[in-house]
Amino acid sequence: MEWMQGLVLLTLSAGISPLRPSPCEGISCPPATGKQFSVFFAALYLTSIGTGGVKSALLPFGAEQYDVDGSPEEVRRKQSFFTWFFGAINLGIFVAGTLVSWLQQNVSWALGFGISTFCLLLAAAGFLAGTPWYRVQLPAGSPLKDILRVIVASLRKRNTRLPAAAHGGLGLHEVVEDGDLQKLAHTKGLRCLDKAAVKGANDDEGPWYLCTVSEVEGVKILARMAPIWVTCVLYAASLGQMTTTFIQQGMAMDNKVFGRLKVPVASMVSVEVAFMLLWVLLHDAVIMPLARRWGPAGSAGLTQLQRMGVGRFLVILAMATAALVERRRLHSAGAGTMMGIGWQVPQFVLVAGSDVFCGIAQLEFFYGEAPASMRSICSALSFLALSLGYYVNTAVVTAVSRLRPGWLAPDLNAGHLDYYFWLWAVIGAGNLLLYMVLAARYTTKQVLHSPSSTYN
Numbered sequence: 001m002e003w004m005q006g007l008v009l010l011t012l013s014a015g016i017s018p019l020r021p022s023p024c025e026g027i028s029c030p031p032a033t034g035k036q037f038s039v040f041f042a043a044l045y046l047t048s049i050g051t052g053g054v055k056s057a058l059l060p061f062g063a064e065q066y067d068v069d070g071s072p073e074e075v076r077r078k079q080s081f082f083t084w085f086f087g088a089i090n091l092g093i094f095v096a097g098t099l100v101s102w103l104q105q106n107v108s109w110a111l112g113f114g115i116s117t118f119c120l121l122l123a124a125a126g127f128l129a130g131t132p133w134y135r136v137q138l139p140a141g142s143p144l145k146d147i148l149r150v151i152v153a154s155l156r157k158r159n160t161r162l163p164a165a166a167h168g169g170l171g172l173h174e175v176v177e178d179g180d181l182q183k184l185a186h187t188k189g190l191r192c193l194d195k196a197a198v199k200g201a202n203d204d205e206g207p208w209y210l211c212t213v214s215e216v217e218g219v220k221i222l223a224r225m226a227p228i229w230v231t232c233v234l235y236a237a238s239l240g241q242m243t244t245t246f247i248q249q250g251m252a253m254d255n256k257v258f259g260r261l262k263v264p265v266a267s268m269v270s271v272e273v274a275f276m277l278l279w280v281l282l283h284d285a286v287i288m289p290l291a292r293r294w295g296p297a298g299s300a301g302l303t304q305l306q307r308m309g310v311g312r313f314l315v316i317l318a319m320a321t322a323a324l325v326e327r328r329r330l331h332s333a334g335a336g337t338m339m340g341i342g343w344q345v346p347q348f349v350l351v352a353g354s355d356v357f358c359g360i361a362q363l364e365f366f367y368g369e370a371p372a373s374m375r376s377i378c379s380a381l382s383f384l385a386l387s388l389g390y391y392v393n394t395a396v397v398t399a400v401s402r403l404r405p406g407w408l409a410p411d412l413n414a415g416h417l418d419y420y421f422w423l424w425a426v427i428g429a430g431n432l433l434l435y436m437v438l439a440a441r442y443t444t445k446q447v448l449h450s451p452s453s454t455y456n
Contacts, residue, residue, distance in 0.1 A: 003050025004124070007117040009043035015110030056380035059085060063367050063375075064137050076292075079301075079364065080284055086360045087280040094273040143218075143374040150211050150219040153196035157209075160195050172197040174213045182372040184217035185446035193219055218371035221445055222378075225369060227438050229381055231312075232362060234431040236389025237396065238315045238424055241322070242351050243269055244393065245417060246344065249326055252412045254338040263341060268348060275352035283356050304365040305439040311358025312435055316428040318350035323421035333413045369445050396427075 013019040019039050021032040032040070062085060066078035096116070104112030163172070172186065172194065186194075196211040250265040257263055291301030302310070325347060329339045362382045370378030400407055400420060409415030 001050070002046045003054060004117070004120055006043045006045070006047030006050055007113060007120055009039055009046065011110055011113040011117050013039050013043060014108075014113050052380070052383070055383055056376050059363060059379045060367055060375035061134075065135050079288065082364045082367075083280055083284045083360050086356070086363060087277055090273050090276050090280075094270055094277070097270045097273070098267070137372065143371070143377055146211075146215050146373065147219055147222070149208055150193060150196045150216050152208050153211050154193050154216075157195040157198055157200075158192070160198050160200075162191060162194055162198060172213050172216075173199050173210055182214060183448040184214040184221075184371065185448050186213050187217060187220060187443050187446065189443065190220045190223060193223075214371075217445075218374060221369055221371060222374070224442060225366070225378070225381070228365075228435065228442065229385060231431050231435040231438065232382065232385035233388045233392060234427065235312055235315065235358060236386045237392035238319065238389075238428050238431075239351065239355060239386075240390050240393035241319065241421070241424060242272060242348070244397075245420065246322065246347065248412060249322065249329070249417060250341050250344055252333070252338075253329060253341045253343070255341045257340065257342055265341070268341070268344060271345070272348040272352050275349050276356055279353045279356040280360075283360065304361045304368065305442065307357045307361035308365065309432070309435060309439065311354045311356075311361065312428065312432045314350050314354035314357065316425050316432060318347045318354060319421050319425035319428055321347040321350060323418045323425060326418035326421060330413065330416075330418065371445075396423075 013036065019036055021036055022030040024030075062081055063078055066074050066081060100112045100115055103115065174183070174197070193216050197213050197216050199205075199210065246268065247265055250268055255263050255265055288301045322344075325339075325343050328343070332339045359382075362385075363379070366378040366382050367375055397408065400423070404419070406414075407416045407420045
């Protein structure tokens with residue numbers, strides 16, 4: 001609802017005179033009024049809130065439609081859902097960055113926003129039309145409250161000794177008969193949290209003093225995912241070069257292809273999205289089926305952690321390729337010639353492949369490893385990592401500008417953007433090594449019982 005309200009307000013602010021700033025006269029542009037600013041920023045905030053809510057809820061909701069019996073066929077179908085969910089998002093980005101942006105710049109901003117609003121309305125209508133057939137997982141309590149309960153209970157019992165049989169979960173509290181709750185197996189590590197499930201002498205211990213093994217394991221999962229999530233932030237910062245320094249590099253190149261056709265430099269991002277869609281097809285139709293065929297019988301192919309590692313490796317190759325292209329461009333500029341923008345295609349292809357391998361696997365990982373009651377929160381972590389990656393990218397640019405100002409000179413021909421790309425290749429390599437260590441030590445979730453689904 002907030003998303004729709006935001007887009008409607010954006011359309012109105014661009015199409016209605018009282019809400020739109022007066023047109024510029026030559027180089028003089030009248031400032032927007034307070035009312036116009038208020039409506040515009042309210043629209044942006046509503047759109048941001050709505051986008052965050054929909055993306056974090058739609059992914060787990062869609063994946064729950066495949067939580068039936070855990071058979072290999074269901075696992076493959078769910079894996080395909082994540083692939084095409086990722087592809088659909090990027091297809092929307094491609095259309096918005098090409099057709100809609102062209103209409104906004106050449107016809108009318110109000111028309112562009114109006115088309116976006118109409119598309120969202122169609123999407124909402126299509127979603128509501130499928131309501132009778134959806135499989136709905138009923139919510140059970142507050143996940144944030146459960147996390148706080150485990151932390152508080154473990155702190156209260158910090159001096160309590162664990163029973164000798166606690167290594168296998170024996171002697172720890174668990175609810176036996178409750179078909180609506182997911183039961184998780186006890187795992188080793190983070191034993192300080194296990195104390196929250198130790199039964200005391202008082203049988204009337206409250207929920208803030210005694211937790212179940214499954215609740216404790218849910219918090220353990222979050223603690224184990226946190227370091228891997230940090231590597232996702234650093235990975236997203238590497239991807240940020242595609243919309244920043246890659247564009248700067250392209251602006252210093254000859255944007256003519258096939259002799260006459262001029263390619264807008266910013267459109268190279270849309271080219272990357274097009275390659276990403278091809279990678280999605282290759283990933284779902286070729287790579288994963290081959291991995292299942294060559295892997296152990298009944299396996300889903302490459303694991304989520306393995307695919308995330310492939311994505312992190314490809315982004316290193318992309319940064320190294322960009323550095324080599326920039327070095328060649330500098331030599332060409334020194335000789336008085338301009339390199340063609342087509343030389344950037346390999347680095348965009350590698351970034352697209354990296355994003356497909358890592359992006360899809362991250363969506364699967366944060367959903368699949370999350371406890372049933374925390375899937376929306378954990379699914380949002382993947383999108384949060386992408387957002388924070390841009391802040392990390394900004395911090396690196398600021399640090400490089402102060403410590404090595406010659407690398408990012410206003411005139412790229414007088415700078416060393418290639419050194420900057422090599423820096424990101426090194427950051428990516430360090431991030432990959434850290435990730436490999438964390439992935440090797442990661443303990444996957446073990447489910448003993450899944451909650452029953454209901455149909456509405």
